[in-house]
Amino acid sequence: MAQVELRGVTKVYGATAAVQDVHLEARDGEFLTILGPSGCGKTTTLRIIAGLLDPDGGEVLLDGRPVHHLPAHRRETAMVFQSYALFPHMTVEENVAFGLRMRRVPEEERRVRVEEALRMVELSGLGGRYPRALSGGQQQRVAVARAVVTRPKVLLFDEPLSNLDAKLRERLRLELRALQQRLRVTTIYVTHDQAEALVLSDRIVVMHRGRVVEVGTPQDVYRRPRARVTAEFLGVANLIPATVAGGEGARYVADTAIGRLEVACADRLAQGDAVTLSFRPEDIRIGPGPVNCLSGAVQQAAYLGSITDYVIRVNDVLLRVQEPGEPARGVGETVSLVLPAAPAVIREP
Ligand SMILES: Nc1ncnc2c1ncn2[C@@H]1O[C@H](COP(=O)(O)OP(=O)(O)OP(=O)(O)O)[C@@H](O)[C@H]1O
Ligand SMILES: [Mg+2]
Known part of the structure; x- marks a missing residue:
């Protein structure tokens, strides 16, 4: 059992708050990812959890108990760094045995556990090498083995794959995810790579400018972002400012720069509300349709192998539209587009 909780954690450097009033919780056995652009406070948050940095305010709790008085080596966390x-x-x-030696684990047990850890990261047989004789990927595996060998309650990763x-x-x-599932160890993973976050996580914490913007499953944050910065940061989104023109229940109409659109939305909206509609490029279809059908001109068609990525101009708005397969439309061609009737509705103008 290992649960991590941050309550109102703040860290200030001079005039800027690197981390501001951060609340988050990693449940027992959960793979929680902190995702956000460079400088948003990810590393600072992780170092505060590890005990490598003291917060200026707020609390870190491990299994419900405050740990501010515990130094890093007594927190039962282990960290893997970007730089190995x-x-x-x-x-x-x-290298792998180091933490065990510090904990005075007897030599025989140490040998068995090091071997087991190296087997886990598929490095059996390389125990006698020096780090300089390993590839970057192998070095990072050693770092992972060194972290798991002490059987920490919480694993912390700071962009371990970015080099x-x-x-x-x-x-x-994929290997990290499989290992985490096998060990069922509570894991907090920091990255600015959205694909990595989607693949690895049970839940994603989106950070922006030192604050937590939203928390959700990969599907929540990709399909149903609640904040504009989430939609912008995860993948490609067509963000269309809209004003609610009418409707009720779950069906509304909204006026936008590309025309009046029908919008299905479970949340209650009122006439005059200023919102942002987020359409993913793969949800827009080229071709005719009965509702939300627009006419546009193809500006660009980029063939990416599995998909073709179009830029299509509708009025003065450029839309990104992706279709599987090879380019079927040429630049300059006029096409019909169908926008889905259930975009993500973000309650920010
Ligand atoms: N020791 C420090 N002194 C002054 N400012 C700092 C210090 N450490 C971090 N900062 C500032 O705090 C903010 C958050 O830094 P942090 O390293 O947590 O960001 P990050 O999200 O990990 O970014 P990256 O993705 O680039 O690693 C940044 O604006 C950074 O410049
Ligand atoms: Mg960082």
Whole structure:
């Protein structure tokens, strides 16, 4: 059982608050990701949880108990850094064994646990090498083995894959997820990579300018963002300012720069409300349709292999539209578009 909670955590540097009144909770066994742009306070938050940094206000609780008086090594957390931070003068085995030696684990048990940890990250047989004789991906696996070998209650990751090439990153993130599921250890993972966050997480905490903007499952934050910055940060979104013109129950009409649209929305809206409608490019269809059908001109068509990514101008608005397969429309062509009747409705103008 390991649950982490932050209550009103704040960290100020000079005139700027790196982290401001952050509340969040990682449930027992959960994979929680903190996602946000560079400088939004992710590393600061993680270091406060690890005990590497003292907050100026607020509380960190582990299993319901405040831990502010506990130094980093007594918090039963283990951290994996972006830069690996391996000891260069120690072999792989010695690196992984380090935390066990600090905890005075007897040599025989140490040997067994190091071997087990190296097997977990598929590095059996490389225990005698030095970090400089390993690839970046292998070094990061050593860092993961070094973190899990102490059997921490909470694993903390700070952008551990960002120094690796795209293919390796994709493979390692699947491995990390599988390992976390096997160990069922509460994990808090920091990244600015939205794909990584979607693949790995049970829930995602979106941060912006030192604050938590929203928390939800990958589907929540991608399909039903509540904040404009969430829609902007996760993938591509066509964000259309709209004014509610009428409607009731769950069906409304809204006026926008691309015309009057029908909008299904479970939340209650009132006439005159200024909102933002978010349409994902893969939800817009090229072709005729009975509702929310618009006419536009193709400005660009980029072939990306599995999809074609179009820029289509409707009035003065440029829409991103994605279709599977090869380009079927040419630049300059006039096309019909159908917008989905259930976009994400963000209650910000
Ligand atoms: N020791 C420090 N002194 C002064 N300002 C700091 C310090 N550490 C962090 N900051 C500032 O606090 C803010 C948050 O920094 P933090 O490192 O937490 O961001 P981050 O979300 O991890 O960014 P990145 O994705 O680039 O790693 C930034 O504006 C940063 O410049
Ligand atoms: Mg950081």
